[in-house]
Amino acid sequence: MEIYKLAVSGCGLLLVCSASATEFNLDVLDKSMRDSVDISLLKEKSVVLPGDYFVAVAVNKNQIASGRLVTWRTQGKNTEPCISPELAQNFGLKDDIYRALPQDNGCVDFHSRPEITFTLNLAQQQLNIAIPQAWVAWKSNGWMPPATWDDGVAGFILDYNLFASTYRPQEGSHSDNLNAYGTTGLNAGAWRLRSDYQLSQTRSDDSTETAHAISRTYLFRPLSSLGAKLTLGETDFSSDIFDGFAYTGASLISDDRMLPWELRGYSPQISGVAQTNATVTVKHSGRVIYQTKVAPGPFLISDLNQSVQGTLDVDVAEEDGRVNTFQVSAASTPFLTRQGQVRYKVTAGRVRPDLSHSTVDDTFISSEASWGMLSNTSLYGGLLMAGSDYRSAALGIGQNMLWLGAISFDVTHAASQFDNGKQENGDSYRLNYSKRFDATDSQLSLAAYRFSERTFHSYANFIDHQQDKSGTQDEKQTISISLSQPVEPLNMNLYANLLRQMWWDGDASTSASITAGFSFDAGPWKSVSLTTTFSTTHYEESDNDNQVYVSLSIPFGMAQRLNYDMRNSNSTSHTVSWYDASDARNTWGVSAGVESKKPDNGAQLRANYQHLSGVGDLQLAGSYAASDYTSASASWNGSFTATRHGAAFHRRGISNEPRLMVSTDGIADIPVQGDFNTTNHFGYAVVPMISSYQPTTVTVNMDTLPDGVTVTDNTLREAWTEGAIGYKALASRAGQDINALIRTADGKYPPLGAVVRSDNGGMDVGMVSEEGHVWLSGVNGGQQFNLQWGKNTCRITLPDALTTLPQPLMLPCH
Incomplete structure (x- = not known):
C-alpha cells in the first residue's frame, strides 16, 4: 500500500513541477562549481524575456520572412510578441479575420483569437505562428502571400x-x-x-x-493587389486567343506566376537534332529570345520563359554553314480557370511591323478574359478592334472531362477592310485537348487544331497583307500533337510530336519526330543508355528531309562517358x-x-x-x-x-x-x-x-x-x-581562430555558457566551456569583446599580434 502512496505522490509532484518554474538543486554540484554555471535562462519553460529579438517568422511551418525585429513586452504575468500591422498582413489571414483584430499601441491584439499561437524557438531564432487553416487565404507550402513579396x-x-x-x-x-x-x-x-x-x-x-x-524598350511593374503585370512600351502581344505580334503600347495582364504552383501555366519545350557543334537560335516575331551552343545529337530546350506564346522560329546553324530551320507551336494547352476566378488581359497600342521602332497608323484595343463558371467549366473570349478597318471577336469554352481529359473549343470571327476597299469576313475554329493517363503515366496533348476559312484574317495576318500585299500567306489548317510515354518494363521513354501547317495560297509543310530512350545494365557497365530518333520535314512538291539518329552511351564512373553516335540524313x-x-x-x-x-x-x-x-x-x-x-x-x-x-x-x-x-x-x-x-x-x-x-x-x-x-x-x-x-x-x-582561457578579475573563470559578444553587441563570437576555455573564431588583434552571463558582464581585449602568441591564450576579463 505504501508503494502506491509513493507512486501517487510522485506523479503529483511531477505535475506541480511541470506547471511551475523549475528549481535546480545546486547541491548536486561540487562546491567549487556552484557559482560557475549560468542557469538563469533554464529556470522557466518557454519563457521569453522582454526585449527585442531579430528572428525569422514562419506561419504554419512556412517561413514568410528570414529576419524581422520583433519586440516582446510584458502583458500581465506573461511576455508576448508585439506583432505590427505590417507583419500581421503577411500572415495571409482572410480579410474578414484580419479586419476584426483590434490594435493596441501599434500592436495587433490576437486575444480574441486564442487559437492563433506564437512560439519563439530561441535555438533557431524563429518565431513560429500557428493559425487554423480555415482562417488563412493561402494554403500552399511552396508559396508566400503577396504581402511578403519584395520589390x-x-x-x-x-x-x-x-x-x-x-x-x-x-x-x-x-x-x-x-x-x-x-x-x-x-x-x-x-x-x-x-x-x-x-x-x-x-x-x-x-x-x-x-x-x-535595340529590338525593344519597355517599362513594367507587378501589381500584386490585382494579380497582374502592367507593361508600357515596345513589347510582344501575348494572347491565348489571338495571334501574336510586336507592338508599342500598354497592357495589363493577369500573371499566373503570382498563383501557387499548382495553378500556374507551362513553358514550351523545343527539341531537335544537331549534326555538328551547332548554334540554336529561337526567335519570336524576328526577335532573338534564346541562343545556345549544342553538341552533335539530339537537344532539348526547356528553360524558355512561360510567357512566350505563338509560333516560334528555330534556326539550327551547323558549324559548316548549313542552317536547318523549323517552327514549333507554343500554344497553351486547354486552360481552365478555378470556379469564381477571372483571368484577364487588356492591351492597347500600335503594331510594329518589323524590328524598327516605327508603327502602323491605326491604334488597336484588345481585351480577353477567362471565367471559372463552374467547378469543371470555364468560359473565355475576347475582342480586338483596330481603327475602322478591323474587328475580331472570339468565344470559347473549356471543360475538364475528368478521366477523359481536358478539352477546349473556341470560334473567332474577323471582319477586315483592306486599303483597296475589299471587305472580307471569316471564321476560325480551334480545338485543344490534353490528357494524362495515370495508369500508364502517358501524356497526350493536341496543343492546337485550327481551321480557318479563306476569308478569315487574324490581325497579324491583316497587317502583313497591308504591308506586303503579294508575299503574305493565309493559314488554312494547323495541327500540333505531342505524346510522351514511359515503358517501365523496357526502361524506355517514348516521345513523339507532329506539326502540320496548310495554307490557302501556299505549300503545306509537315514536321514530325519520334524518340525512344532506353536505359539498361551491360555486364560491369551500369546505366547504359541507348537513344534512337527519327525526324522528318516535308514540303509539298519537294523531297522529304529525313534524319535517323542512334546513340549509345556507356558510363565510366559517375562523370565520364564513352559515346557512339550514328546519324543518317543526306x-x-x-x-x-x-x-x-x-x-x-x-x-x-x-x-x-x-x-x-x-x-x-x-x-x-x-x-x-x-x-x-x-x-x-x-x-x-x-x-x-x-x-x-x-x-x-x-x-x-x-x-x-x-x-x-x-x-x-x-x-x-x-x-x-x-x-x-x-x-x-x-x-x-x-x-x-x-x-x-x-x-x-x-x-x-x-x-x-x-x-x-x-x-x-x-x-x-x-x-x-x-x-x-x-x-x-x-x-x-x-x-x-x-x-x-x-x-x-x-x-x-x-580573422584568426584562437583558443583562449578567460579569467575574471578575482582570479576565477566565468561560468559555463557565458557568451562572448562583439564590442557593438551585434555578433556572438564564442561561448565559454569548462574552466574558462573558449574558442574565438574570426577575430583580429586589438579587438575588444564583452563577456556576459546573467546580469554580469566584463570585458576582454585581444593582444595586437596573435600569430606569435602561445595557445591557449590567457585573457583577463575586467
Whole structure:
C-alpha cells in the first residue's frame, strides 16, 4: 500500500513541477562549481524575456520572412510578441479575420483569437505562428502571400551573350562571325526599365556586314493587389486567343506566376537534332529570345520563359554553314480557370511591323478574359478592334472531362477592310485537348487544331497583307500533337510530336519526330543508355528531309562517358566521343568520326571545353574535317548588377527573373548558394536564376568558408517580384581562430555558457566551456569583446599580434 502512496505522490509532484518554474538543486554540484554555471535562462519553460529579438517568422511551418525585429513586452504575468500591422498582413489571414483584430499601441491584439499561437524557438531564432487553416487565404507550402513579396532595391543590370566563330573551308571564302544579344535595364522601386539589344558582324574575304538594333524598350511593374503585370512600351502581344505580334503600347495582364504552383501555366519545350557543334537560335516575331551552343545529337530546350506564346522560329546553324530551320507551336494547352476566378488581359497600342521602332497608323484595343463558371467549366473570349478597318471577336469554352481529359473549343470571327476597299469576313475554329493517363503515366496533348476559312484574317495576318500585299500567306489548317510515354518494363521513354501547317495560297509543310530512350545494365557497365530518333520535314512538291539518329552511351564512373553516335540524313556519319565532367567547373569532350559523301570519307576530329565560373560561363569548340574545312567557336555569357550598395559580375540571369545581391562586410571568396556564386574582392555576390514570386531559400556554404571567416544568419528565405534586385547583408567577419582561457578579475573563470559578444553587441563570437576555455573564431588583434552571463558582464581585449602568441591564450576579463 505504501508503494502506491509513493507512486501517487510522485506523479503529483511531477505535475506541480511541470506547471511551475523549475528549481535546480545546486547541491548536486561540487562546491567549487556552484557559482560557475549560468542557469538563469533554464529556470522557466518557454519563457521569453522582454526585449527585442531579430528572428525569422514562419506561419504554419512556412517561413514568410528570414529576419524581422520583433519586440516582446510584458502583458500581465506573461511576455508576448508585439506583432505590427505590417507583419500581421503577411500572415495571409482572410480579410474578414484580419479586419476584426483590434490594435493596441501599434500592436495587433490576437486575444480574441486564442487559437492563433506564437512560439519563439530561441535555438533557431524563429518565431513560429500557428493559425487554423480555415482562417488563412493561402494554403500552399511552396508559396508566400503577396504581402511578403519584395520589390528589391534600385539598380542597374546588364545581361550579355557573346559569340565568335570562324570557318575556313579548303575551297571558297573564309568567314568570321561576331554576335551578341542580351538585356540591359534599370530598377526603381517596383518599376523596371528594360531594353533588348542584338549585334552581329559577318566578315568574308571580300565583304563585311554589320547589323545592330535595340529590338525593344519597355517599362513594367507587378501589381500584386490585382494579380497582374502592367507593361508600357515596345513589347510582344501575348494572347491565348489571338495571334501574336510586336507592338508599342500598354497592357495589363493577369500573371499566373503570382498563383501557387499548382495553378500556374507551362513553358514550351523545343527539341531537335544537331549534326555538328551547332548554334540554336529561337526567335519570336524576328526577335532573338534564346541562343545556345549544342553538341552533335539530339537537344532539348526547356528553360524558355512561360510567357512566350505563338509560333516560334528555330534556326539550327551547323558549324559548316548549313542552317536547318523549323517552327514549333507554343500554344497553351486547354486552360481552365478555378470556379469564381477571372483571368484577364487588356492591351492597347500600335503594331510594329518589323524590328524598327516605327508603327502602323491605326491604334488597336484588345481585351480577353477567362471565367471559372463552374467547378469543371470555364468560359473565355475576347475582342480586338483596330481603327475602322478591323474587328475580331472570339468565344470559347473549356471543360475538364475528368478521366477523359481536358478539352477546349473556341470560334473567332474577323471582319477586315483592306486599303483597296475589299471587305472580307471569316471564321476560325480551334480545338485543344490534353490528357494524362495515370495508369500508364502517358501524356497526350493536341496543343492546337485550327481551321480557318479563306476569308478569315487574324490581325497579324491583316497587317502583313497591308504591308506586303503579294508575299503574305493565309493559314488554312494547323495541327500540333505531342505524346510522351514511359515503358517501365523496357526502361524506355517514348516521345513523339507532329506539326502540320496548310495554307490557302501556299505549300503545306509537315514536321514530325519520334524518340525512344532506353536505359539498361551491360555486364560491369551500369546505366547504359541507348537513344534512337527519327525526324522528318516535308514540303509539298519537294523531297522529304529525313534524319535517323542512334546513340549509345556507356558510363565510366559517375562523370565520364564513352559515346557512339550514328546519324543518317543526306549522308551517314559514325562518331566515337569521350566526355569528362569529373570536374564540375571544367568539362570537356573529344570525338572522332567519318561521314559518307565527304572528302577522305569525311574524317573528322572535334573538341569542346566548358568552364563555369562565378562571373560567367565560357565555351570553346573546334573541328577539323579532312580536305574540307576547319572551324572554331567561342562563347561567353554572364551578367553585371550594380546597386547603391555595391556591384558584381556574375553568372547569367534568365529573362526578367529576380536576382539577389549578397553583401558579406567586404569579405571575399564566401560561397553563396553553391560553389559558383562567391563574393568578389569587395565582398559582393549576386545569385541569379531566382523564380519570381516563388519563395527561395539562399544559404552560405559553411563547409567551404575560407579559414578564419565566420558568417551569421547564413540562411535567408524570401520571395521577390519579377525583375527585382534583392539585397541582403550577411553579418560576416574574417580573422584568426584562437583558443583562449578567460579569467575574471578575482582570479576565477566565468561560468559555463557565458557568451562572448562583439564590442557593438551585434555578433556572438564564442561561448565559454569548462574552466574558462573558449574558442574565438574570426577575430583580429586589438579587438575588444564583452563577456556576459546573467546580469554580469566584463570585458576582454585581444593582444595586437596573435600569430606569435602561445595557445591557449590567457585573457583577463575586467
